[in-house]
Amino acid sequence: MNRPLHHSYHTVAIIGGGASGMMAALTAAQVPERRVVLLERQQRIGRKLLATGNGRCNLTNIFAKPQDYYGSDSSFAKPALMLFTPHDTLRFFTNLGLLTTTEADGRVYPLSDSSNSVLDVLRFALTQAGVEQFCGASVDAVIPDEQGFRIEYGGDRLEADAVILACGGAAGSKLGGVMDGYRLGKTLGHKRTSLYPSLTRIVTDSEYPRSLKGIRVQAELRLTRGDILLADGSGEVQFTEKGVSGPAGFNLSRAAATGGPDLILHLSFLPYRRDDLLELLLRRVQTFPSLETSELFTGMLHNRLGRILVKAASLSPSAPLSALSVPQLMQAAAICEDFTLPVSGVEGFEAAQVTAGGLQTAQFDPLSLESRLVPGLFACGELLDIDGPCGGYNLQWAWASGALAGRLGT
Numbered sequence: 001m002n003r004p005l006h007h008s009y010h011t012v013a014i015i016g017g018g019a020s021g022m023m024a025a026l027t028a029a030q031v032p033e034r035r036v037v038l039l040e041r042q043q044r045i046g047r048k049l050l051a052t053g054n055g056r057c058n059l060t061n062i063f064a065k066p067q068d069y070y071g072s073d074s075s076f077a078k079p080a081l082m083l084f085t086p087h088d089t090l091r092f093f094t095n096l097g098l099l100t101t102t103e104a105d106g107r108v109y110p111l112s113d114s115s116n117s118v119l120d121v122l123r124f125a126l127t128q129a130g131v132e133q134f135c136g137a138s139v140d141a142v143i144p145d146e147q148g149f150r151i152e153y154g155g156d157r158l159e160a161d162a163v164i165l166a167c168g169g170a171a172g173s174k175l176g177g178v179m180d181g182y183r184l185g186k187t188l189g190h191k192r193t194s195l196y197p198s199l200t201r202i203v204t205d206s207e208y209p210r211s212l213k214g215i216r217v218q219a220e221l222r223l224t225r226g227d228i229l230l231a232d233g234s235g236e237v238q239f240t241e242k243g244v245s246g247p248a249g250f251n252l253s254r255a256a257a258t259g260g261p262d263l264i265l266h267l268s269f270l271p272y273r274r275d276d277l278l279e280l281l282l283r284r285v286q287t288f289p290s291l292e293t294s295e296l297f298t299g300m301l302h303n304r305l306g307r308i309l310v311k312a313a314s315l316s317p318s319a320p321l322s323a324l325s326v327p328q329l330m331q332a333a334a335i336c337e338d339f340t341l342p343v344s345g346v347e348g349f350e351a352a353q354v355t356a357g358g359l360q361t362a363q364f365d366p367l368s369l370e371s372r373l374v375p376g377l378f379a380c381g382e383l384l385d386i387d388g389p390c391g392g393y394n395l396q397w398a399w400a401s402g403a404l405a406g407r408l409g410t
């Protein structure tokens with residue numbers, strides 16, 4: 001392939017009509033006279049976007065910084081994220097007429113609280129910009145040829161001078177997460193890393209989580225293997241049938257998926273250290289000596305959680321509080337400060353919000369997102385080996401990388 005380096009790219013094909021593909025298309029279409037074609041295998045564009053943020057679409061996080069992202073070489077994401085910051089995302093959507101609201105933790109949502117609003121303004125913009133949208137067009141092959149690329153989809157074909165792979169990752173398989181992008185990349189010589197589900201439920205020993213199912217609590221979390229701290233965080237945790245979810249649980253799921261065997265999840269339920277907790281429990285015993293031990297944590301924690309901690313501390317729930325010894329109270333305080341759950345893994349790609357891993361970033365130029373192997377081929381979004389925490393970070397990467405890829409090296 002000896003195509004010129006500075007190609008004017010008259011026809012640009014974008015494979016994948018998700019967040020990053022739509023942004024890439026809108027950016028590419030800023031060049032007058034250029035034909036921009038967005039190919040989407042599903043019957044409509046932006047299907048996953050509609051499901052984001054529980055249907056509210058947490059479209060960015062104003063606190064997102066390049067160092068918040070993960071990947072084999074997370075610094076790869078920096079140029080894209082610096083060129084298109086969360087404030088650029090806000091400006092971009094404000095210009096399209098989207099009203100937004102920003103929560104205290106930096107999460108940005110449409111004021112309408114409906115992800116439809118985000119997709120609607122993107123659809124208007126695509127139409128206004130003259131982007132051709134081919135839905136139900138599942139791309140089977142991208143073949144470099146003398147003119148550029150031949151793109152084959154469902155028995156049809158399209159010639160393009162440049163191609164942007166924006167096929168997303170394997171996560172959210174019910175919403176269209178597929179392996180296509182990795183497969184198309186492979187046929188073009190691109191390698192991928194191992195793939196792991198991330199931002200998903202952590203599966204643990206289920207005895208206690210099952211009894212706590214549905215309860216949401218604020219907690220500090222740590223994930224360890226032996227003496228090694230693999231990840232930590234704090235925030236809302238929700239107990240499920242098989243383990244834990246909620247934003248704080250999700251944020252540790254990447255480490256749980258990639259951290260190997262013998263992992264332990266530690267939860268600390270109250271903002272007190274062990275000695276202070278012991279003081280609180282001693283006071284409870286003095287105030288209500290004839291209460292049953294099952295009420296030891298009542299008023300401090302969700303009732304069901306309090307009773308589970310009593311059980312986990314091997315205390316007799318029906319015995320009066322006055323019968324508890326100081327070592328037993330110390331044990332209860334210790335369990336409340338460090339409640340441990342052996343981890344057996346994470347739930348799969350179907351439930352995951354994002355894919356950890358992807359096309360190897362070393363094979364792309366971080367300043368343009370152009371392939372180092374195939375000139376005129378670009379990639380963006382979740383397909384690349386970059387992912388972020390829960391809270392608008394992954395869509396921010398999709399917008400930023402889509403905006404950079406859509407510049408097509410200019």
Ligand SMILES: Cc1cc2nc3c(=O)[nH]c(=O)nc-3n(C[C@H](O)[C@H](O)[C@H](O)COP(=O)(O)OP(=O)(O)OC[C@H]3O[C@@H](n4cnc5c(N)ncnc54)[C@H](O)[C@@H]3O)c2cc1C
Nearest residue numbers: 016018019020041052053058139168172381382392394395
């Ligand atoms: C349930 C859920 C909730 C989420 N909530 C949030 C949130 O609130 N905030 C946040 O920041 N992130 C959230 N995420 C993550 C975020 O949605 C993704 O990281 C983001 O959509 C990735 O954008 P993308 O363009 O790379 O991929 P996608 O949005 O997945 O788009 C890829 C598109 O390519 C299409 N495609 C694939 N293969 C082909 C092919 N062969 N031919 C043609 N088209 C193809 C797919 O159908 C899809 O439409 C959530 C994810 C899920 C699953």
